[in-house]
Amino acid sequence: MDAGHVAAVARIEASAFSDPWPASAFSELLERAYARLRVAVTDDGTLCGYCVLLRAADEGEIANIATEPSVRQQGVAGRLLDDALAAADANGAASVYLEVRVSNEAARALYASRGFRQVGRRRGYYDRPAEDALVLRRTRP
Template sequence: MIKIISMKEEHIPQIYEIEKSCFTIPWSKDAFEKELKENPLAYYIVAESKGNILGYAGMWKIADEGHITNIAVHPDFQHQGVGTLLMQGIIEEAQRNHFIGLTLEVRESNIKAQNLYKKFGFVNEGIRKGYYQDTGENAVIMWKYFKE
């Protein structure tokens, strides 16, 4: 059974392995530690099964908006519903906080992730040109709005 629980420091080594396998510019272990210890705006969750971390997601709570910072699923467990569980976890927290919406940036070429976001009602709201430093790729800005 897969559980969605709060991210804890002890999860970071496994998270870092997923991070490296999913992103060309991975966050460091230190970056995750700082988020958990020092950032009062941060909300992070993991998908866990039998002590194994399958994926994680996070957002910054900025005023009445949720800014999704990352979402990733271990390559061996992708397209099996884990990303959906994580996104549901983030949306539930956003709704508990009465946010007006959720936003994120995603690489133009990352169709898998865009498909996941669209499934949850995110729409394209703009482009940040050359946002990604490694390739100069554009970011698509997506928003999901909540109706109160």
């Protein structure tokens, strides 16, 4: 991801989440060495997904991932996540964490398919609507 992608990323973000990150959040992370931001594009070059991996010591965090509604269930998020996990592994991360809404069945299926398992629950973590977060962890194979 570079600065030229941020507007398209923010459009997907706004359609994907009830509490979306502002465009500035992506722009700021582009300046941070601990953040790895990647996009997916269709064959015609249209941006259709993105993934944000944060690195800290020997841990990683999938801080954001989304795909454009018209490309869902075609493997795009799986490829983005596989790429982020490979980078975390190569960077020495023993574990990668993330939070997900309890009701987000699509994301939970995605994460389960990549070896994430529940390790905690944060009560009332999300707003709009209020909902618990599940904390998932994937350990390096």
